Amino acid sequence: MPHSNTTPCPHHETRQGPSAWTPERAREITHAVCGTYQDQEGISHIDGGNMPERMQVLAALEDLLEICFPGYTGRRPVTRAGLEFVIGDLVNQVFETLYPQVRRALAYRCKVECCVGCDCSKQAEEAVLGLLDELPRIRAVLKEDVAAALDGDPAARSADEVIISYPGLKAIAVNRIAHAFYVAKIPLIPRVMGEYAHTETGIDIHPGATIGKGFFIDHGTGVVIGETAVIGDNVKLYQGVTLGALSFPKDACGRLIKGAKRHPNIEDDVTIYAGATILGDITIGHGSVIGGNVWLTEGVPPFTKVTIAPPSLSIKQRRGSGSAD
Numbered sequence: 001m002p003h004s005n006t007t008p009c010p011h012h013e014t015r016q017g018p019s020a021w022t023p024e025r026a027r028e029i030t031h032a033v034c035g036t037y038q039d040q041e042g043i044s045h046i047d048g049g050n051m052p053e054r055m056q057v058l059a060a061l062e063d064l065l066e067i068c069f070p071g072y073t074g075r076r077p078v079t080r081a082g083l084e085f086v087i088g089d090l091v092n093q094v095f096e097t098l099y100p101q102v103r104r105a106l107a108y109r110c111k112v113e114c115c116v117g118c119d120c121s122k123q124a125e126e127a128v129l130g131l132l133d134e135l136p137r138i139r140a141v142l143k144e145d146v147a148a149a150l151d152g153d154p155a156a157r158s159a160d161e162v163i164i165s166y167p168g169l170k171a172i173a174v175n176r177i178a179h180a181f182y183v184a185k186i187p188l189i190p191r192v193m194g195e196y197a198h199t200e201t202g203i204d205i206h207p208g209a210t211i212g213k214g215f216f217i218d219h220g221t222g223v224v225i226g227e228t229a230v231i232g233d234n235v236k237l238y239q240g241v242t243l244g245a246l247s248f249p250k251d252a253c254g255r256l257i258k259g260a261k262r263h264p265n266i267e268d269d270v271t272i273y274a275g276a277t278i279l280g281d282i283t284i285g286h287g288s289v290i291g292g293n294v295w296l297t298e299g300v301p302p303f304t305k306v307t308i309a310p311p312s313l314s315i316k317q318r319r320g321s322g323s324a325d
Contacts, residue, residue: 009273044061048111052101057192063090064131064177065170068139072163091132098128102181105188127184142212145172148216152236167201168217178207209243211235212268219241219274226263232286235266238274244299267302 032183045051062073067090073079077087103124110118149162149169158163162169174197178190190207198204201218205211208227219224219239225231229243245262253261264278268284272278275293284290285302294306 009198049107050104051108052104052188052192054192056097057101057189060094061174061177061196062146062191063094063097064091064135065148065173067094067135068142068173069163072160081220081223091189095128095132098131099124102127102186102189105186109187125235127186130184131177131180138176138180141176142169142173144213145169145215147216147232148236149218152216153218166220167203168220168223171197171201171205171217171220172215173205175205175207175209175211179211181207182207209263218302228259228261228281229263230265232266232268232270236271238272238292240275241272242277242279244279 036042037046066073066075067087070083072088076086103120106120106123106127109115110120146159146162146169149166150156150159151161156166163312167303171238173194174299176199178193181193182190194205194207201220203223205225206225206227206229207223209229211225212229212233212235214234217234218236222240223224223237224242226244233242243264243266247262248262249257251257261281263281265281265283266272266278267284267288269287270284270290271288272284272290273292273294276290277294278284278290278294278296280297282297282299285300286303287303288300289305290296291305291307294308297304300306310318
């Protein structure tokens with residue numbers, strides 16, 4: 001018999017001796033894992049109906065962003081002659097994708113709150129139609145956000161550059177879409193959208209935050225804006241700014257009280273520089289400037305400038321390489 005030149009595939013492993021992986025071991029492990037699902041207050045969603053599909057929500061979000069900024073994604077060419085066909089297709093696609101996800105989210109809420117007689121299908125349809133009806137207004141506000149970025153950043157060469165590359169604008173655009181669902185009291189989905197933007201941009205804006213027009217986040221990394229923050233028109237933030245909560249009120253049983261106003265109010269025409277932290281339900285008056293690394297837990301009147309004293313620096317001339325300093 002001729003000698004075989006066939007060599008074993010380097011990625012193929014052969015077991016030596018009897019295997020420890022048996023049907024009994026598989027059943028044993030499965031039973032042990034399933035035993036951890038018995039806790040009704042745990043991290044299992046069993047007998048609760050289908051949750052919204054995260055990827056479907058994000059697919060619809062990307063379509064919504066394309067409606068807001070047509071021609072910037074590169075996914076499809078947009079011409080004036082075919083504009084209504086392209087946008088009409090996107091609008092229909094958004095409705096068909098989002099409607100079942102919103103219906104699932106509302107059914108989830110009904111189960112948690114033990115609702116009786118709710119028509120989740122009708123509410124879902126109204127919510128998605130309401131969001132689509134808001135798109136002309138959202139686009140008008142986003143146009144002012146783009147203008148604010150172009151006016152506020154000397155490095156910005158064009159509106160096109162801002163739209164296609166600035167993480168701050170993407171975070172703001174997603175927030176304006178998610179906020180519409182938040183106002184409509186749709187559970188789960190606004191947070192999925194907001195945390196997607198957080199992952200993509202490093203900017204964490206809760207969908208509950210109320211934000212005026214002409215909003216600009218320069219650089220953006222590390223910005224945090226809490227749920228009950230209210231931001232006026234023409235506000236500019238730099239990287240690392242936190243609009244957070246000073247404390248969390250609790251009820252008589254020691255549980256956090258949800259929904260209480262606990263984040264700052266930033267009035268019109270305020271600039272907040274890098275690393276500033278503003279905490280609590282306080283008001284920063286219009287036209288104010290908050291310097292870098294400032295820590296504020298009390299409000300300031302309009303046209304206030306808040307800075308911290310420069311640190312005391314020690315500057316010594318080194319004598320040269322290898323010498324003692």
